[in-house]
Amino acid sequence: MVAARGLTKRFGDFVAVDGIDFEVAPGESFGLLGPNGAGKSTTMRMVGAVSARSGGDLTVLGLDPDDHGPRIRAQLGVVPQEDNLDGELTARGNLVTYGRYFGIPRSVCAQRATELLEFAQLSERADAKVDELSGGMKRRLTIARALVNEPRLLMLDEPTTGLDPQARHILWDRLFRLKEQGTTLVVTTHFMDEAEQLCERLVVVDHGQIMAEGSPAELIRRYSSREVAELRFGTDRNEAAARVLAEVGDRLEILPDRVLVYASDGEAILEQVAARGLRPTTSLVRRSSLEDVFLRLTGRSLIE
Amino acid sequence: MSTTTLPDGAAPEAPVRRLGAWYVAEYRLRAMKAYGWTIVVGGLGSPLLYLLGLGMGLATFIDTPVASGPHGPVDYVVFVAPALLVTAAISVATEEFTYVIMEGFRWRKLFWGVNATPVEPSQLAGGIVIAVLVRMLFTTVAYAVLALAFGALGHPWTVLVLPFVGILGGLAFGLPLMAYSAGLTEDKGQFAIVQRFIFTPMFLFSGTFYPLSTLPGWLHWIGWVSPLWHATQLGRVISYGESEPGWLIAVHVVVLVGLIVGGWLAVRRRFTRRLRA
Incomplete structure (x- = not known):
């Protein structure tokens, strides 16, 4: 066509x-x-x-x-x-x-x-x-x-x-x-x-x-993991928390308001986060979406 | 899905290639029905007011004849009628070739909708002009008929010709204006400026109410650049045989046709550029 x-x-x-x-x-x-x-x-x-x-x-x-x-x-x-x-x-x-x-x-x-x-x-x-x-x-x-x-x-x-x-x-x-x-x-x-x-x-x-x-x-499948753990530590603490999480999951994305941890099992990530003594103010596990693909490909969010 | 209304093998755009402009004109004429009342009341009311007010009222104070034909001086109303008729056509142009264009490109973006169909930008522009022509024809015919009824025509048969002189004037002013409107991306009151600083002075200083020669020489240029003056003079020559040298009649025709052709070329170019960027 x-x-x-x-x-x-x-x-x-x-x-x-x-x-x-x-x-x-x-x-x-x-x-x-x-x-x-x-x-x-x-x-x-x-x-x-x-x-x-x-x-x-x-x-x-x-x-x-x-x-x-x-x-x-x-x-x-x-x-x-x-x-x-x-x-x-x-x-x-x-x-x-x-x-x-x-x-x-x-x-x-x-x-x-x-x-x-x-x-x-x-x-x-x-x-x-x-x-x-x-x-x-x-x-x-x-x-x-x-x-x-x-x-x-x-x-x-x-x-x-x-x-x-x-x-x-x-x-x-x-x-x-x-x-x-x-x-x-x-x-x-x-x-x-x-x-x-x-x-x-x-x-x-x-x-x-x-x-x-x-x-x-x-x-x-190609550009992201199956699940994503979204962690919020508060605006000025995300970077510091991310340093501690460097080894956790397949990949990390640090956004101004949250840290995204990519992994096949999101719940397991939450446990590892807790094991490292970090207490995110909110945390959530979700399936990867095209938003994550876009973030991976361009380093930016779709909606800015 | 397929286009099922056409016989097998026929090009799906074939009818539009021939008739695209007419489809647009059809739409515009239907849209005019929304303000059809204004068109009719304005079309009949303004000649009534002007012919009565100027012809019967003002004329009674005018002792010196302002114009004459081959058989001597003519009544004032006979002198002004062609000018008023052309002005009416130009007024239609100032309404239709400004806000309608802005609405189509910007306010309602209607032209962009048409643009996605097989209709080409030049056909879109052409259709708008056709619809305005129809409205102008209504207005100028109404004017000519009322002028005839008021005894404001030198020769009764000119009732058949004067409407077309009016349309010449209307398009000579209207098409360049349409090209201007098609280039505007924002309404910052330009149309009000056109109305106040172009249309109104032109109306007052184009030999409309008195011969251009009455004005001091340094104002004559307004007449020379004014489609209203050129069309009015043509109308006067036709209506009561105003004595105008042959070369000047030729100038009137050349200026009017030149503005129409130049205006149309500019309109086509602007429509195409804007819609096909």
């Missing part, structure tokens, strides 16, 4: 995307995980055929976006980072109007709008003005809008940023259904839980470059 080789985007002297390679197979849900400013949205714009690349090769649906922009966009669904719905129109009106830009007859748009409102769980709000809808509803409507042309590839840029936990789960559920129906998804996110929920395979991006690639489970 998508193939990028050495894909590069420069804005003047600034290199936003620095020679990245990736492929997306039909039916796959593929993610770009990275902090804000990593070049994810720029990559999405190039794949979406609205931004010309500065270098490298790119094919989308087998076509070069430089030559076949309209044909590619006719078969894509795009959910942008910021909603750009028409607040003056109703939910239904937004879907019908948008369908027209794809040259779909008004009657067909109307019929699809009804189906898509159902899918987005917005049937009851079909005739409400968009300005009156909640953030989560707007987001679902934007996804419904992106499906109005029955796209072969759905691209979502930070789909749940700014939503409350409940709204995020509803949205993930909808996207999961699309996945089950075989829709190909490309998702960018800076939330590791979102990447874990939605992506079968992902690339970790930082400073416009790909740091690692694989399924969430693979990445965790």
